[in-house]
Amino acid sequence: MVLHTATYPSAFLGCLGGLSWACIFPCYWLLDRLLASCVATSLEKRRRSQDPCSFPALGVLISTPLYLLLLLASLPLALLGFLFWAPLQTCRRPYVYTYRWPDKNRTDQQGAPAALSDWRPQGRSFCFGSANVCLLPDGLARFNNLADTQRRAREVGKRIRHGASRPQIKIYIDSPTNTSISAASFSSLATPGAAGGFRRTSSLEQRPEPESELPADCPVHQSVPTSECPVHGAGAHPSSECPLHSTMTAESTQDCPLHGVADLPNSTECPMHSHTAGEGQQTSEDCPIHPSSVQISISAPEPEPESAENADPAENHRASEGDLASLDSHTTSRESLTRFHANDGGGGGGPSPSNNTLSHRTSFFKRSSTSAGRKRRHADETFDHEISAFFPANLDFLCLQEVFERRASDRLRAQLHRYFPYVLSDVGRYAWKGCCSRFKFLNSGLLLASRYPILDAHYECYPNGRGEDALAAKGALFAKVQVGTSHQEQRVVGYITCTHLHAIEGDASVRCEQLDLLLEWGAEFRKATSQPEGEKALEDLVAFDVVLGDLNFDNCSSEDKLEQQHALFTHFKDPCRIGPGEDKPWALGTFLDTDGLYDEEVSSPESLQKVMENEEGRKEYLVFPTSKNQCHSQKGRKIPLKGNGRRIDYILYSEEGLQQEWKVDVEEFSFITQLAGLTDHLAVAMRLAVSTGEEEP
Numbered sequence: 001m002v003l004h005t006a007t008y009p010s011a012f013l014g015c016l017g018g019l020s021w022a023c024i025f026p027c028y029w030l031l032d033r034l035l036a037s038c039v040a041t042s043l044e045k046r047r048r049s050q051d052p053c054s055f056p057a058l059g060v061l062i063s064t065p066l067y068l069l070l071l072l073a074s075l076p077l078a079l080l081g082f083l084f085w086a087p088l089q090t091c092r093r094p095y096v097y098t099y100r101w102p103d104k105n106r107t108d109q110q111g112a113p114a115a116l117s118d119w120r121p122q123g124r125s126f127c128f129g130s131a132n133v134c135l136l137p138d139g140l141a142r143f144n145n146l147a148d149t150q151r152r153a154r155e156v157g158k159r160i161r162h163g164a165s166r167p168q169i170k171i172y173i174d175s176p177t178n179t180s181i182s183a184a185s186f187s188s189l190a191t192p193g194a195a196g197g198f199r200r201t202s203s204l205e206q207r208p209e210p211e212s213e214l215p216a217d218c219p220v221h222q223s224v225p226t227s228e229c230p231v232h233g234a235g236a237h238p239s240s241e242c243p244l245h246s247t248m249t250a251e252s253t254q255d256c257p258l259h260g261v262a263d264l265p266n267s268t269e270c271p272m273h274s275h276t277a278g279e280g281q282q283t284s285e286d287c288p289i290h291p292s293s294v295q296i297s298i299s300a301p302e303p304e305p306e307s308a309e310n311a312d313p314a315e316n317h318r319a320s321e322g323d324l325a326s327l328d329s330h331t332t333s334r335e336s337l338t339r340f341h342a343n344d345g346g347g348g349g350g351p352s353p354s355n356n357t358l359s360h361r362t363s364f365f366k367r368s369s370t371s372a373g374r375k376r377r378h379a380d381e382t383f384d385h386e387i388s389a390f391f392p393a394n395l396d397f398l399c400l401q402e403v404f405e406r407r408a409s410d411r412l413r414a415q416l417h418r419y420f421p422y423v424l425s426d427v428g429r430y431a432w433k434g435c436c437s438r439f440k441f442l443n444s445g446l447l448l449a450s451r452y453p454i455l456d457a458h459y460e461c462y463p464n465g466r467g468e469d470a471l472a473a474k475g476a477l478f479a480k481v482q483v484g485t486s487h488q489e490q491r492v493v494g495y496i497t498c499t500h501l502h503a504i505e506g507d508a509s510v511r512c513e514q515l516d517l518l519l520e521w522g523a524e525f526r527k528a529t530s531q532p533e534g535e536k537a538l539e540d541l542v543a544f545d546v547v548l549g550d551l552n553f554d555n556c557s558s559e560d561k562l563e564q565q566h567a568l569f570t571h572f573k574d575p576c577r578i579g580p581g582e583d584k585p586w587a588l589g590t591f592l593d594t595d596g597l598y599d600e601e602v603s604s605p606e607s608l609q610k611v612m613e614n615e616e617g618r619k620e621y622l623v624f625p626t627s628k629n630q631c632h633s634q635k636g637r638k639i640p641l642k643g644n645g646r647r648i649d650y651i652l653y654s655e656e657g658l659q660q661e662w663k664v665d666v667e668e669f670s671f672i673t674q675l676a677g678l679t680d681h682l683a684v685a686m687r688l689a690v691s692t693g694e695e696e697p
Contacts, residue, residue: 003457004093007426017088023081027074034067035139041147043598089431094459095477096426100417123543123691125667126483126494127392128651129160130548131675131683132401135408135445144680145594152678153408157415159605159674160398163391164419383575383666385586387612389605389673392685395419397481399498399548400447404472409447420449427459428473438465442472446498446549448479455493456480456529460521462514467504474500476518478525483543490538497522499549508562511553515568518547526657543690544664545654547572550681554646555583557625572652575666575686588612588671589622589645590682596621597680608673612682618644651686661693 008014037060040048133156134141138149146152398420403409406426413425428443444459461475476499484492499518502510522545532540547568553560555577564580576587592602602608602621611617622645655664665688672683 003097003454004095005097007093007096008088009091009093013088013091016084017092020081020085020088024078024085027071027078030067030071030074032137032139034064034071036142036147037064037067039139039142041142041145041598042595044147046598086431089429090433092429094427094429095424095457097454097457098413098417098423098425100421100423123662123689124484125687125689126544127394127396127685127687128399128496128546128548129391129395129397129672129683129685130399130401130498130550130649130651131160131672132500132550132649132679132681133403133412133675134679134681135403135405135412136442137405145597146678146680149405149408150411153403153405153412154415156675156678157412159678160391160395161415161419163672163674164393164395166390166393383668385669386671387588387609387673388670388685389609391672391674391683392668392670392687395685396451397496397546397548398447398449399496400449401498401500401550402445403447404442404445412447416447416449420451422450422452422454424448424454424457424477424479427477428475429461430473433461437463438470440471440473444473444475444477445500446475446477448477448496448498450479450481450496452481452483452494454479454481455491456525458521458525458528460517462502462517464510464513465502466507466510469502469504474502476521478522480525480529486541488538491532491540492543493540494543495522495526495545497545497547497549499547499551501550501552503552506559508553508560511551511563512566515563515566519568519571522547541659541662542657543662544688545572545657546688547650547652547654549650550648551650552648554589554625554648555587556581557646559625568652571656572654574650574652575669576647583644583647587644587647588682589618589624589647590649590671590684591623591646592680592682593621593623594680597677602676605674605676608676612671612673622646649681649684651684653686653688659692663691663693665689665691 006014008017133152134144134146135149135153135156136144138147141147141149398416400412403412403425409425413423416423425447426443427446427448428440430440430443432439444461446459448454448457456479458478459475460478461473465472465474476497479496479498481494481496482491483494486492497518499514501514504510526545530540532538551563553563555564555574558581561581569577569580576584578584596602599621600607601617602611608621611621624645651669653664653666658664666686667689668685668687670685672685675681675683
């Protein structure tokens with residue numbers, strides 16, 4: 001297959017399509033503004049009620065009749081353009097593939113193509129993200145209580161890339177009986193590169209070997225092997241990097257609880273806590289200086305500079321609440337598990353910026369099963385899960401839904417390209433396709449961004465849409481990506497499916513038919529792309545097969561029983577699901593109540609995260625399946641007594657069709673609040689580990 005890099009097959013058709021749309025656009029824009037002036041968001045209503053004579057309220061009264069008159073005047077030109085534009089859609093490409101080559105001289109380049117040579121014999125991990133961003137034309141988005149689609153599109157892209165390019169962390173758990181890694185975080189550690197940059201390494205990589213020369217004057221080394229010192233890193237000098245004080249002065253060493261202690265690991269009264277010997281057995285696991293402590297190493301890239309002329313005041317109106325992108329702030333990701341010491345900045349200031357591209361910090365985190373970060377509530381749980389205010393660091397693949405508006409799609413793509421080199425956008429079709437098909441006013445709204453090269457792509461439109469959903473070309477986008485090359489020069493590939501199903505409640509049969517088509521099309525796509533071009537080319541090695549998207553049904557509602565029992569869940573696994581009709585206790589709804597999108601309690605990613613961590617908060621701001629037994633909140637919204645809301649955004653993975661002896665395991669699943677105030681959905685992310693069964697040579 002050939003990736004389509006232009007909307008039309010020839011430059012002449014592209015020029016004709018652009019001219020015809022230019023004739024239609026004034027009418028389209030005026031109709032959108034007219035509808036937007038008639039539908040107000042809850043935030044606009046609140047402001048108008050506080051000041052009925054405000055300028056925005058008067059502007060609506062004046063602009064509405066003006067928009068109507070101009071709309072009527074633009075109709076003849078729009079009709080002329082439509083006569084050319086509609087037939088051209090029969091030869092329009094189903095998607096546009098764009099690739100942005102990373103420029104090392106640009107300071108705004110946060111992402112980079114993933115190195116295919118980094119494939120390791122024992123395997124590696126990949127991070128997938130999915131979000132419904134509701135980028136409809138502004139007039140239609142207001143029915144979901146969302147406005148200013150163009151600003152939201154750019155802000156969505158900025159937040160995603162800022163979250164994905166955060167400091168990458170690796171956590172090591174040292175065991176008294178094992179000097180190897182016993183656990184590692186799911187974010188990668190950025191290590192210095194040859195050109196002064198940084199290199200992303202997978203979470204399956206081994207811990208760096210200690211240097212030959214180790215500090216000999218550390219008091220902890222008297223009883224702990226120098227290579228396992230929980231305080232000083234390999235080759236570090238204790239006088240300059242003691243975690244409890246900044247300088248080794250006579251006064252500080254006299255009071256330091258670490259220095260002068262001869263036998264810390266076996267001490268019955270550890271100087272780091274005041275527990276007695278009777279409690280030492282329990283608390284020694286949580287003490288940061290005992291051999292079972294958790295060591296965290298952090299490396300952060302240089303924060304991205306934002307020029308004053310490129311700054312958008314409208315986009316940054318909530319800067320005080322935090323876009324979560326600043327790398328030199330004390331506010332850090334929950335999953336980073338990082339605690340800055342008060343004496344690091346000297347008087348409570350933020351950490352000093354790095355001289356080059358890296359700034360290094362090492363701290364210690366006390367293990368706790370009730371940590372607000374990653375949680376594992378059940379002994380039989382095989383992976384961690386969390387509610388995060390950030391997209392995962394080192395995000396590899398991103399699938400977005402409802403990217404309908406053309407200009408918003410361009411703005412969003414421009415932002416994503418600063419982290420993801422490969423993007424499939426403008427997916428779907430418009431107008432008619434055949435005599436019996438329905439007219440499509442909107443495309444599929446799907447967008448796929450990748451850090452790995454995209455080899456093939458294919459789009460199919462669901463033919464059975466009903467009602468208002470039939471006005472959009474909802475369908476499935478299939479992509480084949482190359483994630484590595486084996487020692488035998490075989491390509492290591494993965495399959496990604498992005499989709500958005502029928503949304504109207506009660507149409508379970510429609511969604512089940514679409515799921516049937518999804519499985520059928522996916523099998524055909526894999527078969528058609530399984531054999532590389534060339535007679536002597538070796539067969540590709542398949543590392544993963546993942547489905548992402550908004551399926552518009554949940555796993556707990558009684559009205560969705562038909563979809564819950566579909567064969568999709570026999571071919572693909574849902575990490576949040578126990579079985580049909582039963583989710584895992586930590587699984588969270590992803591559909592937000594649109595009435596509360598502008599409430600102060602959920603106005604920022606951090607505040608929405610806190611609300612989602614609270615059961616009562618979830619009842620207040622998530623949409624729940626309809627039920628006869630309901631109570632009302634103080635704001636009048638109906639709240640069921642139990643449950644965690646409707647989870648309609650999914651990431652599924654398959655264990656079928658992989659190479660023999662290869663295995664995939666979920667490392668982490670996240671519900672993400674970073675798009676608070678920009679959409680009516682929570683984003684989801686999953687980190688998947690691919691193990692080949694081989695050992696490192």
